[in-house]
Amino acid sequence: MIISLNTYLVTGAALFVLGLLAIITKRNAIAVLMGVELILNAANLNFVAFSRYSADPNINGVMITLFIFVIAVAEAAVALAIVLNIYRNMQTVNLDEVSSLKK
Amino acid sequence: MGKDFVFLLFVAMTIGGAAIVAFAKRIIYNAFALMLSLFGLAGLYVFLSADFIAAVQVVVYVGGIMVLMLFGVLLTTKLTDVKLTTLKNQRIWAGITLGFFMIVLGAVIQRAPWIVTHEELVHDPQSATIGELLMTKYLLPFEIASVLLLAALIGALFIVRSEHK
Incomplete structure (x- = not known):
């Protein structure tokens, strides 16, 4: 059977690894934010999959996923506001060029 | 079987999209x-x-966060010169390490003795149950989430506001 808990967990793990890869290797701050979104979604998928497939199927994983949605929206809004402000002040969103605290 | 095919299509969409996010050079492709x-x-x-x-x-994601991301991309990049160069060595080492990490995760997932249910899926709509739980068992997290959203809204407005009056 292809549709099983393991398939969901492997998909979630792949999402997590690819999101982490995006966070580590990208220079653009918005691309890094996209990696963060991927990792949050990997967590969501695992929550829903476990809540559906646990020995006692329940809805708690779905509720936790809803709250993660709220946190993701708040994070994206504030982070993009910060990125726009950085761009207005420094004319770049490349993370390795935003280093004025080092000088 | 048709159901398996559609399922695999969605898995491929999910992982393939994530792979393009991780590997594509242009930020607009990533988005x-x-x-x-x-x-x-x-x-x-x-x-x-x-x-x-x-x-x-x-x-929320496709309609909200993605529009926000595209706004961010279009406001902060010049579309003519957006080769997202990453540091070469960093990329190789990150790929090797995370590939190894993925193998470990996959092995753990395959070998772990998950206790799973063998009941058939129930296709009842969940929204009624969710609404009830939000007003009873999850009332406090629900209220905290509302306050968090309000704080994030005010905070984001405060950060991007124009300095000069």
């Missing part, structure tokens, strides 16, 4: 690939019989 990945995830939620989450995924 649209992220949208593809999030759509695939909504399909997977349908297969998990989480109908409400699937709908919210499309509305």
